[in-house]
Amino acid sequence: MHSDRGTQYTAHDMALACAAHGLRRSMGATGICWDNAGAESLWSSFKHECYYRHAFATKAELVAAVDNWMIFYNNDRRHSALGMRSPIDYERTLRATTEAS
Structure with missing residues (x-):
């Protein structure tokens, strides 16, 4: 699951939810809007x-x-x-x- 670095995506609960569903997380670089x-x-x-x-x-x-x-x-x-x-x-x-x- 690719996202920006918003607090909802970096939260511990999001990490647990992704792990529970077998999703690998990735995040764009800070300050680089084109990553996402x-x-x-x-x-x-x-x-x-x-x-x-x-x-x-x-x-x-x-x-x-x-x-x-x-x-x-x-x-x-x-x-x-x-x-x-x-x-x-x-x-x-x-x-x-x-x-x-």
Whole structure:
């Protein structure tokens, strides 16, 4: 799990939660905003495309919305940086190119 060095990410409870779920933690360097640019872009897209457009009555609804949006983001949403392909399609292209070599 990559994050910045915010107190919520450096907290002991976060370290325990990551360990319990088998997540390896990494953090960007202090004062270097570009270290976390990919994660910031992802969450900005999520907030503008999903979160701000819905009212969630329960935590379960929010969790389901995050899960559904992440599936959409990786499998169906086209990304200009990937030649208007989804991340899954882009990875398939890379894999096919590697296997053909």
